[in-house]
Amino acid sequence: QKEVEQDPGPLSVPEGAIVSLNCTYSNSAFQYFMWYRQYSRKGPELLMYTYSSGNKEDGRFTAQVDKSSKYISLFIRDSQPSDSATYLCAMSANAGGTSYGKLTFGQGTILTVHP
Amino acid sequence: DVKVTQSSRYLVKRTGEKVFLECVQDMDHENMFWYRQDPGLGLRLIYFSYDVKMKEKGDIPEGYSVSREKKERFSLILESASTNQTSMYLCASSLFRGEQFFGPGTRLTVL
Numbered sequence: 001q002k003e004v005e006q007d008p009g010p011l012s013v014p015e016g017a018i019v020s021l022n023c024t025y026s027n028s029a030f031q032y033f034m035w036y037r038q039y040s041r042k043g044p045e046l047l048m049y050t051y052s053s054g055n056k057e058d059g060r061f062t063a064q065v066d067k068s069s070k071y072i073s074l075f076i077r078d079s080q081p082s083d084s085a086t087y088l089c090a091m092s093a094n095a096g097g098t099s100y101g102k103l104t105f106g107q108g109t110i111l112t113v114h115p
Numbered sequence: 116d117v118k119v120t121q122s123s124r125y126l127v128k129r130t131g132e133k134v135f136l137e138c139v140q141d142m143d144h145e146n147m148f149w150y151r152q153d154p155g156l157g158l159r160l161i162y163f164s165y166d167v168k169m170k171e172k173g174d175i176p177e178g179y180s181v182s183r184e185k186k187e188r189f190s191l192i193l194e195s196a197s198t199n200q201t202s203m204y205l206c207a208s209s210l211f212r213g214e215q216f217f218g219p220g221t222r223l224t225v226l
């Protein structure tokens with residue numbers, strides 16, 4: 001079983017829809033949670049960064065972390081065609097120490113928002 | 116803004132060639148990472164470095180080596196390229212907090 005599970009999709013939604021992307025994980029030591037967006041043939045770009053449980057909002061994007069369920073989510077409101085990309089979740093056990101910030105990634109979910 | 120640059124966007128090499136992939140970051144980050152990304156396999160860590168001249172093996176180091184002579188530069192070396200090393204190679208850097216910033220990637224094809 002992988003440490004981080006993410007449904008690869010693909011997910012196709014109409015413009016304006018609310019998108020929900022999810023990851024589950026098994027390592028209870030994970031404390032730092034990230035979402036990356038990757039456009040085709042480009043490197044991943046950091047979208048959201050959260051520490052421990054709770055919600056974080058940035059414009060149309062909301063990240064949620066539920067450590068008790070080992071479940072994280074990314075919500076995209078009023079989705080746009082420009083949101084079409086692969087979304088990767090990533091997490092780490094600690095920010096320093098011996099792990100040096102190593103991340104464990106989900107496989108990525110391919111999202112298409114059609115006009 | 117953090118900027119991570121990679122020396123080539125596309126590279127075509129022949130089996131057995133020695134290949135150098137260069138990565139430079141401009142934000143004085145301590146940590147630097149090399150990944151490869153393949154369809155269905157996601158991002159896999161090859162090597163990382165937490166300081167100049169320091170390196171640690173990641174999950175798939177076989178067939179690769181790295182060099183970090185200066186803080187801002189981290190090189191990935193394929194000693195003798197093979198066709199199964201055809202992939203997208205991504206470099207990243209980070210401060211201690213764990214959020215990593217990625218370069219644009221190098222798509223390497225080994226013939």
